[in-house]
Amino acid sequence: MSLKTPPTETVAIGTLDNQRVNPIAAVLRTQAFQILLVLLAIIIVFSILAPESFAQWTNFRLIIQNASILAVLAVGMTYVIITAGIDLSVGSVLVFSGVVAALVMRAMGGEGWGVAIVGILVAVLSGVCWGLLNGFLIAKAKIPPLIVTLGSLGMALGLAQILTGGVDIRDVPTVLTVSIGYGNVFGSVPIISVIALVVVVIGAVVLHYTRFGLYTLAVGSSEIAARRVGVKVDAQLIKIYTISGALAGLGGILSLSQFSTTAIAGQSQTNLNVIAAVVIGGTSLFGGVGTIMGTVVGLFIPAVLQNGFVITGVQPFWQQVAVGAVLITAVYVDQVRRTAATRGNSQSLWRKFVSGGRRG
Template sequence: MIVKSPVTETVAIGTIDEPRTSFVGRVVRAQAFQIFLVLLVIVGIFSAIAPDTFAQWSNFRLIIQNASILGVLAVGMTYVIITAGIDLSVGSVLVFSGVVAAITMRALGGEGWGVATIGILVSIVSGLAWGVVNGVLIAKAKIPPLIVTLGSLGMALGLAQILTGGIDIREVPSVLTTSIGYGNVFGTIPTISVIALVVIVIGAIVLHFTRFGLYTLAVGSSEIATRRVGVKVDGQLIKIYALSGALAGLAGILSLSQFSTTAIAGQSQTNLNVIAAVVIGGTSLFGGVGTIVGTVVGLFIPAVLQNGFVITGVQPFWQQVAVGAVLITAVYVDQVRRSAAMRGNSQGLWRKFVSGGRRG
């Protein structure tokens, strides 16, 4: 009698061949590409309605500049949502970091690049500290991300109001506002947008071409299986939430530079706008799937809608209705794809992760 040994998970995952798909086919089926087509249609409609106002470089420049701060936050949020987590605190951490930086710079004299540099570092470190706290509570204390970040949302905003007495700080070094907030590169490109672009490019490279990014995707695909192959999942989660917090701190100093004030009451919808952009761009709320490019495309959907509605005389409140509809549609499409993948027993990412990218 011959006894067959059971097939292990690693063998099963690592040896099944995946159907070959052309690069063009993968691009066309990608949700980010489909959302990009929607964005092009929206831009085309507004350009046809208002060619003399909407379809101008000065207007596109304004849209890009307005979306830059959200773009920085969205990079960190993409990593978080890929792990099937959530970070509701980014808007409040942005405010808190900006407040601490403003208080520090005011205490140091308030002017010059030396003071401004210290303020930038203080803002980023403040955001990083909140991110580490979130990560430790989620990874080590096993408290759900929704509860942890909802709590830190209130705590960060409350502490910011306590530090300022509820009154915005307007003493911002002029070098920040003139060089970063309203500065330009090559004459017409906003400096703040260049900074956001650098963050986006680095975030994309790390996510798609480094071990850190691979581990992030693997955690979102299957946390249990990722632990079994030796990845320190708790440490990975702490790093991801720390990254989100640090980028919120960077966004805090960018906001301070752009608006010349801490804008304590001006970030109430920031976290929801960022989450919507990430999900619209194709990052799955269920984890394991997401791209920075898709997030950027998703970010411009609400930005273009808001700008276009204002220019064409439509009430800007319709922007919230339109974005909500697109968001629900994006989640529905994601659910349909997941159901189809489960029926087809498709687990491409995990197979590649366990097999080290080898086939067969």
């Protein structure tokens, strides 16, 4: 009796061997690139409507500066969502880290870099502790990420309010506000934006060019398969949530530097804004797919919309409507693509939409 290779396996191998992927076409098909086109279209429209106020470097600089703190948080959130998780606590961890850092610096006294560096370390360490707690409960206790981070959201914010009595702390070392908060390099480039850029670049390199990034994508694609090939999934998840917490802590000290106050009540929508940016940028809520650069593009859509609406005299509340519509569309596109990939169907998005998702 002769052994034969199953026809399906032969066909599959032959298909893989003969496939040639055009890299340019692959980039053009990515959701991140399509969202970039949407962002460019929005910028062009506002530039035409208000060329003397919107289409100016000073205005673009303001947009970039306002989005910098969210960009730091969004890097960690991208890693979390790639694993099919969620972190609702980043805004509260940001507040808590800023509060603890402000209390420590006030207790030390002084305005120099020595006090400021201690505050920075305390803020990041505070975020790391919350991230470790989230990661341990999710990976080891097997509690769903939504529940864990929703709980830590309330705990971190509540503790921040307990520590301050609900009153914002305004005793921030001048060196932080002058250098990080409002300082510039190369003439007019905000230092806070340079810090955010460094975080973004490091996050992108680690995600796409290191084993840690590969393991992150593997866990999101299939946790069972990742375990079978030797990935320590629990440890990976703990590391990822710790990174998200650490970046939220860094965001806390950046916020403290920029606003010269703890702004306890000013971060209620931060977690939702960050999640929306990550998903709009092409990171799949189902896990396994995502890019840092896509997240950055997704982050600037609400920032540009809000700025453009204010300049053109449109009620800024329309920004929430527009971002919500873009978010729903992004999730729908991702779901359709995943369904088509699972079925091996190359049906176009438009045909899928008008046919109600049926094959044909």
